[in-house]
Amino acid sequence: MSPITPPLASRLDGLQSSAIRDLLKLTARPEVIGLAGGLPDAQLMPRDRIALAAESALADRARLQYTESAGWGPLREVLAVRESARLGRPVPLEEVFVTHGSQQALSLLAEVLLDPGALVVVEDPAYVGALQVFRAAGARIVSVPLDSEGMRIDALAELLDRGERPAVVHTVSNFHNPRGVTLSPPRRRALAELAERYGFWVIEDDPYGELWFDHPAPEPVASHSPNVIRLSSTSKTLAPTLRTGWMIAPNTVCRAVELLKQGADLCGSALTQQIAADLLADTDWFTAHVDKIRRIYGERAQSLVAALRTRLGARIISTDATGGMFIWVDFTDNTDTIALLPRAIDHGVAFVPGSAFSVSGAERNSMRLCFTTSDTATLTEAVDRLAGSLGE
């Protein structure tokens, strides 16, 4: 008799593999210009500086051993200094918790903060990695729309007026994935006020905040209330291989996450955490390094947006190139982007249809384009191909 596994079978049904990952497998053909991915550009990752830091880390045998579940001490110290500056208040060490990428923070927070059936409010469209975590936690998910100023706080307030009581509200506050927009300062304050008035947690998921093009991202939502748990990561500024994310949260939350982290994987890698600490502490170098990424991503984003507006004109509304890694395009002429995708791939360009990120099942006339890994000539060519697939 083979093992009886109803839980296994039901979990296979209940969980959704990331639509983006599956799509990436289909569009990996070299002749296709891939704007579907969501990866930072490996060519801009500081390989030599990482190699130096690795060598230095490995000079100390303590970096070979298990490390603290909350993260390697000196990394937490560097992060406390950086986050204190970002948040405009002193962040004590016990409020800094290092995770295996910020995805792990999301996953452990869902375990700590959510009972099955608890209400989670997400943005629509949403970061799919967060949706996956909240769905797996058995949360009831309600979405509020985004506009050019980010999450529609008026729609959230309406939910609360109707008596909905979320345990958690999740927002990608800066240069939203997939929607490209940034939550405006007045809405940040309003969100923080609602969190305190109604007693919910905000998870401010901020992997892209450093990647601004013209002017820095606004003060974090977490500057405005202790009810806001802030997540960030080195994956977009240094390299995903470091698997170094972090959470800034009240001590009680950090200690609950610490217990879960011990069960989840004991601790992170002292080697990759020291590399991250080393590079983040070298502030002049780090600033110059991120400035370079900003400049190059900014040029790419602008050329993509310019090509879209030139070639497709009134057929589309595109977000502005303000930061992050993505441009979001809405078709004004009812173009069905799921139907368009195979034609676009035939013309040699790939994107992600907006519906892949949709919570409500809408976004059939939209698409996400990632500009990070293509130069401006390639992006212009990609838009030409896209226009071709549209019969332009």
Place this chain on the structure above:
Amino acid sequence: MSPITPPLASRLDGLQSSAIRDLLKLTARPEVIGLAGGLPDAQLMPRDRIALAAESALADRARLQYTESAGWGPLREVLAVRESARLGRPVPLEEVFVTHGSQQALSLLAEVLLDPGALVVVEDPAYVGALQVFRAAGARIVSVPLDSEGMRIDALAELLDRGERPAVVHTVSNFHNPRGVTLSPPRRRALAELAERYGFWVIEDDPYGELWFDHPAPEPVASHSPNVIRLSSTSKTLAPTLRTGWMIAPNTVCRAVELLKQGADLCGSALTQQIAADLLADTDWFTAHVDKIRRIYGERAQSLVAALRTRLGARIISTDATGGMFIWVDFTDNTDTIALLPRAIDHGVAFVPGSAFSVSGAERNSMRLCFTTSDTATLTEAVDRLAGSLGE
């Protein structure tokens, strides 16, 4: 109003911090000889070889990017070859899944295989990291005792006869933590047969199997049935900082774990996984390296056991020095090891009382001693101090 967090509060109550970790903090005074820890010896970790592998890994920018959730391909290939030899059957690539230490495999498997209230059978005393995972999963836990041949399969058979139907049976098959014993070959076959007859999964947790002193560990339980999921790791043979564990399991289980891994932390570090792959693939070097650890740990274990038997004689029964990292001592004269611990620390030696690992609340007259990080003179001195604290 601050967030309403009944789930947070209840989870803080429900989870137990690792008793060992808390104890380690108390016994970190430099004048105390620490036999309480459970760490491999950092002095034996191949720092220079790891540094070389890191340099080589970082020559390829692909190692800086996100990697596959199931693990970096070439590492899975090396593991498939090694595990095929170990299991005596060809292990296909889709049955190899890399995790962030084998603790993560335990944690993700608990999510895949267990519904709340499902029965898990563990050994008593048990590996506390496994207990923590199964408790957090809401499993009903029943234990079976160990003797000098490992898990008492007759006691498991009795449970099954009485109608108990476990979803999972967890065993540390080689050089048990904390109990020091190894599951005998006839019991391995009997356990595999019961798993097939009654349709349960066995999780064979094997971090210590390579660390045998006189003769290799027996064929894995996983050699005898596809119902056995095998876990191992490089933490004890190379270095914990690599955070490289793995699971050998049927494809359906690996794919379910893959979906959960995407939500849990997306993927591991391609850098540390390439380092592990590089060192494991260098088979002559790896064999010589592990032989050295075996020889040194073997000498340490033998001198600890010899000192215990010489100084404490009939007051104790100690396990033999056969492999792994731990010696288990039972007092035959009802010595209460929890009461003994503060006296022992006053005499300058620390151990973990057996009750810290006990599922049933027994083991009040036993202790776990870790011999990995002390040389033979220090171990002899430690036993002298222990004898002193006992009034010998």
